[in-house]
Amino acid sequence: MNQRILLTSQFPDISGDFVITEHLQKLIDRALSYLKAGFPVHFQGPSGTGKTALAFYLARRLDRPVMPIHGDSELDSGDIVGGPSGYSHTLYIDNFVHSVLKRKEEWERQWIVGRLTMACREGMTLVYDEFTRSHPEVNNVLLSVLEEGVLQLPGVKAGEKYVRVHPGFRAIFTSNPEEYAGVYKSQDALRDRMITIELGQMDLETEIRITARRSGLAEDQATVVVNVVRNFAGAFPGFTSTQRRSIMIAKLVREQALSFDSPLFQEVCLDVLGSEVTRKNGNPVPREVLEKKMAAVIAGVLSPEGRQEDEPSYRGFRFGGFIK
Numbered sequence: 188m189n190q191r192i193l194l195t196s197q198f199p200d201i202s203g204d205f206v207i208t209e210h211l212q213k214l215i216d217r218a219l220s221y222l223k224a225g226f227p228v229h230f231q232g233p234s235g236t237g238k239t240a241l242a243f244y245l246a247r248r249l250d251r252p253v254m255p256i257h258g259d260s261e262l263d264s265g266d267i268v269g270g271p272s273g274y275s276h277t278l279y280i281d282n283f284v285h286s287v288l289k290r291k292e293e294w295e296r297q298w299i300v301g302r303l304t305m306a307c308r309e310g311m312t313l314v315y316d317e318f319t320r321s322h323p324e325v326n327n328v329l330l331s332v333l334e335e336g337v338l339q340l341p342g343v344k345a346g347e348k349y350v351r352v353h354p355g356f357r358a359i360f361t362s363n364p365e366e367y368a369g370v371y372k373s374q375d376a377l378r379d380r381m382i383t384i385e386l387g388q389m390d391l392e393t394e395i396r397i398t399a400r401r402s403g404l405a406e407d408q409a410t411v412v413v414n415v416v417r418n419f420a421g422a423f424p425g426f427t428s429t430q431r432r433s434i435m436i437a438k439l440v441r442e443q444a445l446s447f448d449s450p451l452f453q454e455v456c457l458d459v460l461g462s463e464v465t466r467k468n469g470n471p472v473p474r475e476v477l478e479k480k481m482a483a484v485i486a487g488v489l490s491p492e493g494r495q496e497d498e499p500s501y502r503g504f505r506f507g508g509f510i511k
C-alpha cells in the first residue's frame with residue numbers, strides 16, 4: 188500500500204491555464220450542478236479529450252481538499268480503503284528493585300488509512316482517474332459509499348467497522364471507452380450510481396485555444412497545427428487525432444522555431460502521428476504513403492486554394508479566425 192494524498196493547495200493549479208470555451212462552460216455548469224446536488228459525475232471518452240483536466244478543474248471549483256486516485260490493475264482494496272499493516276511492539280522492563288525484574292509487552296495493531304477512507308471521513312473531493320483500469324471487485328467498495336453514504340472497513344480498526352461519509356464528500360470519475368486495452372468493464376451497479384457524461388473529440392475552437400495555451404504558440408499558428416493534425420487523421424479511417432498530439436507538435440514548432448513550410452515541420456508531424464496511423468489502421472502504412480499524404484495535407488492547410496482533389500475535407504482553417 189502506498190499513500191499519496193494531495194490537498195487542493197498542494198495539487199498543481201492548472202486553473203489559470205484551463206481554457207474555457209462556450210462549449211466547455213455549458214459542460215462545466217451542468218457537471219457542477221450535479222456535483223453540488225450530491226451526484227457523482229463520470230466523464231467517459233477517448234484518450235486526450237480532456238477528461239482528467241476537466242475533472243481536476245471541477246474538483247478545484249468545489250473548493251474542498253482533493254483526493255486523487257489513479258486506476259490501475261495493481262491497485263487493491265487496501266490501497267484505497269486501507270487496512271492492517273502489521274503490529275507495533277513495546278517492551279517495558281522494570282528493574283527498579285535489582286532483585287525484581289518486571290517485564291511487560293504490548294502489541295498494537297497498526298493501521299494505514301486508505302485514500303478513499305480519508306476522503307470519505309474528511310469530506311474531500313475524490314477524483315478517481317481512469318477507474319476502469321482497476322479490477323471491478325476493487326471498486327465494489329464504492330457501491331455503499333455512493334448509495335448509502337457508508338464505507339465498510341475491512342477487519343476491525345479499534346472497534347470501527349465502517350465510516351459514515353462526510354456530507355462534503357464528492358466524487359468525480361473518468362474512464363476510457365470499454366474497448367480500450369487495459370480497461371475492465373465497469374459493473375452496471377456502479378455506473379447506475381453516477382451521471383455519465385460522454386466526451387467526444389473537442390470542437391475546433393476549443394482544441395485550437397487549448398493547443399495555443401498549452402504550447403505558447405499564437406492562436407493563428409495553433410490553428411495551422413490543429414488543422415494539419417485533424418486533416419491528416421481524417422485521411423485514415425479509424426484514426427482520430429487527439430488534443431495531446433496537437434499540443435506536442437505545437438510545442439516542437441515553438442521550441443524549434445519551425446517554419447510550417449519547412450521539411451522539418453513535415454518530419455515532426457510524421458513522427459508524432461505516423462506510427463499511430465499504422466497502429467489504429469491495423470495494417471502497416473508505408474512511410475512514402477504517409478509522407479505524400481502529409482505533404483498534401485500541409486499544402487492544403489497553408490494554401491486552401493492549392494488543395495488537391497484527393498485531399499481530405501478542408502475543415503475550417505482560416506488565418507486570423509475560427510470557423511466553428
Ligand SMILES: Nc1ncnc2c1ncn2[C@@H]1O[C@H](COP(=O)(O)OP(=O)(O)OP(=O)(O)O)[C@@H](O)[C@H]1O
Nearest residue numbers: 204205206233234235236237238239240397430431
Ligand atoms: N480545458 C483545457 N484547458 C487546458 N488544457 C487542457 C484542457 N483540456 C485538456 N487539456 C490538455 O489536453 C491534454 C489532454 O487532456 P487530458 O489529459 O485531460 O485528457 P484525457 O481525456 O484525460 O486523456 P487520457 O484518457 O489519455 O488520460 C492535456 O495536456 C491537458 O492538460
